[in-house]
Amino acid sequence: MTIPKQTDPPEGPLAPLRFIDVHARDLSRVADSLVEMLDMRLTGVIVREAFPKAALQAAVAHLSATPAPVRAWDIRCFGDREPETQDPRYAGFSFGMSLTNSFADLSLYLASSAQMVAALPELFGGSYDFLAELQRILSVIAGRPVAPMPAPNGATYAPVSARRLLEGATLTIHRGNEFFDWPSNHDLVQRVDTRDQISFFTPLQPPPAGGALHIYPGYFPPPQREHLEVKSARELAEADRQMQVTVLNPEAGDLVVFDGGRYLHRVTAAHGGERWTIGGFVCPTPDAERVWMWA
Numbered sequence: 001m002t003i004p005k006q007t008d009p010p011e012g013p014l015a016p017l018r019f020i021d022v023h024a025r026d027l028s029r030v031a032d033s034l035v036e037m038l039d040m041r042l043t044g045v046i047v048r049e050a051f052p053k054a055a056l057q058a059a060v061a062h063l064s065a066t067p068a069p070v071r072a073w074d075i076r077c078f079g080d081r082e083p084e085t086q087d088p089r090y091a092g093f094s095f096g097m098s099l100t101n102s103f104a105d106l107s108l109y110l111a112s113s114a115q116m117v118a119a120l121p122e123l124f125g126g127s128y129d130f131l132a133e134l135q136r137i138l139s140v141i142a143g144r145p146v147a148p149m150p151a152p153n154g155a156t157y158a159p160v161s162a163r164r165l166l167e168g169a170t171l172t173i174h175r176g177n178e179f180f181d182w183p184s185n186h187d188l189v190q191r192v193d194t195r196d197q198i199s200f201f202t203p204l205q206p207p208p209a210g211g212a213l214h215i216y217p218g219y220f221p222p223p224q225r226e227h228l229e230v231k232s233a234r235e236l237a238e239a240d241r242q243m244q245v246t247v248l249n250p251e252a253g254d255l256v257v258f259d260g261g262r263y264l265h266r267v268t269a270a271h272g273g274e275r276w277t278i279g280g281f282v283c284p285t286p287d288a289e290r291v292w293m294w295a
């Protein structure tokens with residue numbers, strides 16, 4: 001089996017992976033750690049039991065209802081037009097259109113974001129303010145205020161999207177910094193320091209098996225990623241083992257914040273049930289005074 005040789009990404013060598021794992025009650029131990037991620041002295045943090053499971057389960061129930069309070073988009077719908085039909089081979093959905101799946105014209109994305117912003121207060125059962133708690137935790141990690149990013153004409157980027165992977169669905173190998181020059185990111189790159197895009201997410205409901213986050217210690221270019229993706233799940237798992245990926249299996253309510261901008265990563269197929277997560281991205285503003293979140 002051919003395994004891609006891991007090299008340095010175009011922007012320079014990668015540091016060895018390093019994560020800090022803390023319980024939410026010890027959050028102060030990861031205060032100001034965002035700057036360490038931006039400087040590549042730290043790959044990420046895992047904050048255990050950041051959110052109550054019952055509120056997260058309420059969000060899954062609300063989003064599963066018909067009609068859903070927020071429209072679901074095919075997670076693989078990269079392109080330049082509105083997807084008309086969802087592709088059953090991929091069986092992955094994003095509640096709230098994600099910016100990467102959007103187009104140069106942001107109107108559809110911003111309409112979807114408005115729907116998510118309007119739905120968020122009720123999504124977690126009404127009495128739990130998920131967004132406020134998420135902003136509080138991220139602000140400790142960022143060491144400065146974290147808030148949803150403003151958009152043109154008084155609109156707002158969605159601070160989070162919810163991701164649903166049906167049985168067998170995956171998130172393929174990618175890294176966030178490669179999205180900055182996509183047409184859909186043209187407004188975003190005016191508003192943030194684009195040195196590094198930091199990912200965050202929390203499982204709403206992990207699948208019984210699979211659905212792990214694999215993070216690669218090195219870099220390989222898109223053609224080799226595609227070469228890997230067509231391997232069987234077993235071969236790809238073996239390739240990942242040989243490449244010494246770091247495997248994260250967060251529980252419902254654990255918050256993962258990591259350097260998904262520089263480091264390639266993927267989510268393995270969900271098995272035995274669906275995988276639900278909610279998350280987005282953060283970057284400091286160019287003056288470093290605050291941090292914007294978007295999805």
Ligand SMILES: O=C(O)CCC(=O)C(=O)O
Binds near residue numbers: 163171199200278279
């Ligand atoms: O599991 C998720 O929802 C997203 C994982 C990922 O690719 C990211 O957070 O950048």
Ligand SMILES: [Fe+2]
Binds near residue numbers: 175
């Ligand atoms: Fe990612």
